[in-house]
Amino acid sequence: MGKLAARALAAGVLSADRRVAEAKRLLADALRDAQASLTGVKPPDPELRAGYAETLKRFGDMRGAALYYPYLGSGIGRGALVELADGSVKYDFITGIGVHYLGHNHPALLEAGIDAALTNTVMQGNLQQNTESEILLGRLLAGANRRGAQLAHGFLTSSGAMANENALKILFQKKQPADRVLAFSHCFAGRTLALSQVTDKPAYRQGLPETLAVDYVPFYDEARPVESTAEAAAALKGHLAGHPGRHACMIFELIQGEGGGYAPGTPEFFRALIAPLRAAGVAVHFDEIQTFGRTSELFAFQHFGLDEFADVVTLGKLSQACATLIRAEFQPKPGLVSQTFTAPSVAIRSALAILDHIEGEGLLGQDGKIMRLSRHFTGKLKDLAKRRPDLASGPFGLGGMIAFTPLGGDPDKVARYLKNLFDAGVIGFIAGGTPAKARFLLPVGGVEESDIDTAFPFIEQVLVETGDALAKKGGA
Ligand SMILES: Cc1ncc(COP(=O)(O)O)c(C=O)c1O
Numbered sequence: 001m002g003k004l005a006a007r008a009l010a011a012g013v014l015s016a017d018r019r020v021a022e023a024k025r026l027l028a029d030a031l032r033d034a035q036a037s038l039t040g041v042k043p044p045d046p047e048l049r050a051g052y053a054e055t056l057k058r059f060g061d062m063r064g065a066a067l068y069y070p071y072l073g074s075g076i077g078r079g080a081l082v083e084l085a086d087g088s089v090k091y092d093f094i095t096g097i098g099v100h101y102l103g104h105n106h107p108a109l110l111e112a113g114i115d116a117a118l119t120n121t122v123m124q125g126n127l128q129q130n131t132e133s134e135i136l137l138g139r140l141l142a143g144a145n146r147r148g149a150q151l152a153h154g155f156l157t158s159s160g161a162m163a164n165e166n167a168l169k170i171l172f173q174k175k176q177p178a179d180r181v182l183a184f185s186h187c188f189a190g191r192t193l194a195l196s197q198v199t200d201k202p203a204y205r206q207g208l209p210e211t212l213a214v215d216y217v218p219f220y221d222e223a224r225p226v227e228s229t230a231e232a233a234a235a236l237k238g239h240l241a242g243h244p245g246r247h248a249c250m251i252f253e254l255i256q257g258e259g260g261g262y263a264p265g266t267p268e269f270f271r272a273l274i275a276p277l278r279a280a281g282v283a284v285h286f287d288e289i290q291t292f293g294r295t296s297e298l299f300a301f302q303h304f305g306l307d308e309f310a311d312v313v314t315l316g317k318l319s320q321a322c323a324t325l326i327r328a329e330f331q332p333k334p335g336l337v338s339q340t341f342t343a344p345s346v347a348i349r350s351a352l353a354i355l356d357h358i359e360g361e362g363l364l365g366q367d368g369k370i371m372r373l374s375r376h377f378t379g380k381l382k383d384l385a386k387r388r389p390d391l392a393s394g395p396f397g398l399g400g401m402i403a404f405t406p407l408g409g410d411p412d413k414v415a416r417y418l419k420n421l422f423d424a425g426v427i428g429f430i431a432g433g434t435p436a437k438a439r440f441l442l443p444v445g446g447v448e449e450s451d452i453d454t455a456f457p458f459i460e461q462v463l464v465e466t467g468d469a470l471a472k473k474g475g476a
Contacts, residue, residue: 038089045087045088052084088425090422091458094440095441106446122345126339126340129342136348140154140315144298144310156342157343158341158343164198165190165194166314168212168248170324171248174330177246178247179246180213180247219256220232233273247280249282255300257439262401286300286314290441292317294401296364298359299315310327321343354445358445377395381394384404388460403437404437405438414435414437417466
């Protein structure tokens with residue numbers, strides 16, 4: 001509701017009610033008071049340890065597998081800090097793999113949540129959507145088109161995988177009888193039956209039938225820019241020639257995430273691939289589910305200056321509600337794209353608040369907060385790699401997606417390091433295959449340089465300790 005409902009409507013009467021404003025103020029005050037104790041990293045409370053361990057075990061048993069980290073949130077945090085139910089407080093530098101972009105308990109999200117709670121439905125969907133669905137879609141299309149892209153339509157949805165799934169259906173329907181797609185080696189596109197074929201990780205499709213033929217193109221290698229660009233273009237042309245008219249699209253993950261360990265391409269590299277795709281009439285799909293809101297621009301395709309080539313764009317994660325945006329000519333036939341749930345009301349309201357923050361709080365641009373934080377963090381990682389080349393190399397990534405290679409990149413050692421780092425009070429996550437990397441997705445709207453300064457000694461100290469412990473074990 002808030003500013004969204006006209007005053008003549010009952011909804012407008014509710015949103016203008018002084019009691020609502022007062023309740024919001026009281027809730028914000030209560031939240032602030034409760035957050036006051038969250039000032040830095042804290043170890044678990046010894047009295048909560050046993051109960052916490054039991055809860056984790058019960059949960060793991062029900063799920064059939066333990067959680068990756070022993071993380072069960074208490075339900076409160078402050079910016080980059082999050083309190084777990086064992087009483088510990090940690091720096092959250094992975095944010096649920098890129099979701100909690102404003103950090104924990106941001107006041108704008110409290111307000112969005114209250115407004116959503118006062119609306120009539122928890123969920124919005126195909127048959128019943130409120131005015132804010134129209135506003136969100138309009139904002140996403142306008143944001144995507146502001147540098148010249150021509151995306152005309154869009155569909156909200158409930159997950160990144162569904163946004164990509166909708167994209168694939170739209171692309172195939174448009175390009176009949178296409179039955180293949182192109183994608184980058186080591187890409188990650190989601191885990192539905194179709195997308196687990198695109199995601200280039202056989203372990204994630206073990207035992208599944210082959211539902212979709214995928215031809216892979218090697219990604220950019222910054223150590224061999226010219227050669228890797230030529231190799232990728234040659235591979236692409238080979239696939240196009242081998243299956244003429246059969247490719248519905250090429251899926252571009254512009255900064256490789258989970259599989260590539262935060263490896264960005266370059267405008268020249270992407271253009272070298274888009275030219276043969278255009279010549280062959282194969283659509284360009286930018287998968288921005290992880291990159292949306294993490295570069296100097298709202299979309300990474302804008303950062304790389306690829307606006308004119310955006311046929312289909314998907315976004316998710318930090319946007320809370322996910323979406324598939326398309327050019328007019330890709331408009332699907334009725335019935336192809338529809339869902340009971342498009343997004344929860346709170347996700348739609350939160351998406352609008354997060355867009356307000358990104359666009360209104362100086363986050364974008366080469367000197368915006370995203371790139372500033374990135375330079376600050378990567379500067380520290382660069383210095384670490386220089387001082388301790390035996391323990392760290394890198395950094396890698398772009399903008400709010402940051403990674404480095406700890407301990408030579410052996411996946412087991414990197415996993416050990418990250419679990420020790422979690423225990424010490426900083427949460428990151430693993431990425432890439434071999435070498436594996438430690439990656440971070442900063443809560444850009446809820447973190448400052450000073451938080452990075454406070455968290456970095458943990459990142460370094462735990463690296464040294466894990467390296468020493470592994471060396472001792474290896475030498476024993
Ligand atoms: C590039 C990319 N595409 C698709 C997805 C799938 O999104 P979701 O996990 O919301 O289904 C992800 C998630 O990590 C992603 O990074």
